Amino acid sequence: MTFASGLTTGHQAGAHRLARYRSEFPIFRDRIYLNTCSLGALGERARNKVVEFVDLWQARGASAWYDVWWAALSELRGRYARVIGAAPEAIALAPSVSVALSVLAESLDYVRRPKVVVTSLDFPTVAYQWLAKRGRGIELVVVESPDQISVPVEAIGRAVDERTALVATSHVYFTSGAIQDIRAVADAAHAKGALCLIDAYQSVGQVPCDAPAAGVDFLTAGGLKWLLGGPGIVFLYVRAELARTLAPAIAGWFGHRNQFAFEPRSLEWHEDARRFELGTPSLAAIYAQLGGLGYIEEIGVPAIRDVTAALTEDLIARARAMGLRPKVAARGEDRSAIVMLPMEDPADRVRHLAAAGIIADARPGHVRLSPFFYNVQDDYVAALERLAAQSRH
Ligand SMILES: Cc1ncc(COP(=O)(O)O)c(C=O)c1O
Structure with missing residues (x-):
């Protein structure tokens, strides 16, 4: 059998046209890695860029800053921008999604619009930004998911009103891997004059994402997972008009238009998204991301999606055939490469897999498998066989 992507079964089990990149990810020499949704595997290109950074640091010290x-x-900023179809001026760098959201959350006017809408499936750091502001009168509305897989956009729309400042939700839910229609979410927010923020940490790099075309106001993602850059580097996309007009109530010198004037008496913002940047970024993380992004750019997200969709559909079909019951979106086009397998004691299952050299992830009530372009069919077949065998005992 051959899939559209070229993934084949039978004696060539696991072969597909991107599998040639696997040799650049040394973890596969002695492990099966199926946990990109938690942390992307380290590629040689990312490692080499980090070495380049420390060599520069050693040889040149601070003089390396300027050139x-x-x-x-x-x-x-420019390369992140291209991945999401945006202009470089729309990108601010930050060390984590939580920090990016903190600056954004301090940029909104809550006087007439004290409400923020999230969903029950979003990563909790999104909600925490606004729960932390409850003492200032900010109300957080959590729209529930009827099936723990997705949230109907109509339900989000019903939660938005003239008192809503922001709708903040995910492109791909970390809880189910389901892809949300972010254009529809942005429309629902804008229909009532609210803004729209998308946490795309689980999407950018594995599924196509065009922030300007979707009409969202803000979008954040970063290195940790599907962009293969490791921890410590994310970006915040800010729609052009907002990047020129919003004034965050927390600041750092990287947001100042003329930061080397060292002028403490006035704060003049950059005329672009850099006004959302705070302090000195972690250069090691930036270098790792420059290296890791090389894979994503060279292959292209549509080609990655093609291969990972074939792997994911095959994984789901095989899991079902083994009697497991993956919790995934009903339609293939709404599924990403995160597959939730409902299981008792998932942490224990994941420990057993790790003992056999298979790295997977546990979330409450589930084992999570997340194949990427460097995975092959044999990887998840090995994981599924162990999980199914354990379930029978
Ligand atoms: C969807 C999503 N958002 C945010 C985060 C974490 O963000 P931060 O960079 O603040 O740790 C994660 C996981 O690490 C995530 O899966």
């Missing part, structure tokens, strides 16, 4: 490291920051 090399400064340029690395704008290079990364």
